[in-house]
Amino acid sequence: MQNNNPENIIEALNVNRYFGAGNLALGNFTVSVPRGGVYGFLGRNGAGKTTAIKIIAGLLRPDFGTVRVLGKDPFTFTPADRQRVGYMSEKQILPVNYRVGALVKFCAAFYPRWHHELVAQLLGKFNISCQRKIGQLSQGTQRQVAFILALAQRPELLILDEPAATLDVVARREFLDEILRLLRDADGGTTVFISSHILSDIERIADHIGIIAGGQLIVSEPLDDLAESVKKIRFHSFNNGAANFAYPGAYRTISGRDEVLVTARVRDPLTVAQCAQRHGASYEIQDLNLEDIFYEISTR
Template identity: 45%
Template sequence: MIEISDSPVLVQPRTDNPVLRMHEVQKSFGNLKVLDGLSLDVFPGEVFGFLGRNGAGKSTAIRLLMGITQADAGQISLFGSSLKSDLIGIRQKIGYVAQDQNMYPWMTPKVLSKFVRGFYPSWDEARYQQLLGDFQLPPKRRIGTFSGGMKAKLALSLALASRPQLLILDEPTAGMDPVARREFLDLVREQTMNDGATTFFSTHLIDEIEAIADRIAIVESGKTVYDGALDPLRNSIKSWSIPINQYVAGDMPGDFVNHRLKLLKQGERQGRWVVTLQFPESVMASLSMHPSEGWINEPMTLEDVFIAIVANT
């Protein structure tokens, strides 16, 4: 039987100044601890994927970032300043697309722009109009009649029209069909590339992250369990299986498993015993991993990797 290692998760340290920093942030609602020492850095120009299951604390972290609620402990800084020092100034540099589009249903996109522009000194009406055109949003139709996808595109248009330095997207594609979702993600990618703005993209959908993110953080139970690029994460985790009738308790796919970083998961699945292991990057690069007889390598999607990481936490 292999014991689970105490080794820390993979972390990719960077030295430049982050646009957004959360350090050991804690937040509780009554007895419920939602964030338990969450730490992450987001650097200029990157598309940062904030990945986690429902209830992992993603939306709470974003509400803290927006200054809507206050942290119990830890530090939060945006653009090098603490939120308390200049909440309004910081928010003016942020474009925010919320999970639920709570825009006024009686407004039209045109009226909405009249309302919102007063809050942003850098509001670019021409860009807003252009985005409405690009997204094929009727400027004089009531927002209450828009579909979920149209509302999300409108919210993105609003967020981008303020020429933000940081774009925060909180599960913006929730409730969209796959086509609309893909369309939306392409637009985000395209627009942020054009602007060079930093993007903080929160989601629980792995394919969205794969499509868009340069770097990700996985949050589970209010803690960061992975902070780094996607490929190293994907490459660090491998899975093997053997028919259950050939499995001997405590058996492993080969001797190379002794170099593992962690045993993420093991158990029976569809008549086979499956073992998922995480290795340090150096080991993955140097070691040839030929499994013992009966064991075969199981192909892993990013989703499998995510589940393995989260389940282990």
């Protein structure tokens, strides 16, 4: 198998996974995540996101296909391999009867690179007392504890499944800053694989974007490339009416009375100019942000 490019920290090839007979969660799911940086993994509910993440984290076995994380099958990870990967699941369940301090101590014992000062600093910053029992903390605060535990491992690969959904705005910003700090401290050595519905968060920190739909990865590329190439174009002032207008390869076309709105990949603005010229029309090109792009691509 040739998917062992050391540049990629995660490689999945043609992964299929069924739940029950004929209920396909992932169908030929293929992804390559480059080492270093933040990979934002997006998809609608039910698109197969969490299944893919669990397979990458080594918690589910694919029915078919191969997965390599840090160059190895995550299902064969040794304890030493596990120490290199941090994972925070969508529904993290921490032991409710533990006090925060005791839980930290318990986890620290497993990780040789455990960052004690960071834990103390973040508990202080988020105002979480070591004496409190986990069960007494709010959902959001429990989330913050789980996040601190994942960060303290200083992992090479940090997998975060919908980590910020229950956090307030301030806590989310602090959370994003800590991810960026992890990247800076590792100086290019750390990769964060994060799924979220909060696309403004992803847009703030990610450099790579993957979009999953219907159990398949339909987009995987640098965020900048996506933002620079997916555009909305308004064609207007048609010489001979807009009736026969079509833009090749458009994600979406909406026809108005004397105008047409198209969402498409624009690799070269010249293509748009030529299309306008063929139809005797004028045009303007608009930028789209990540939320717009996600909507246009995942609903077409």
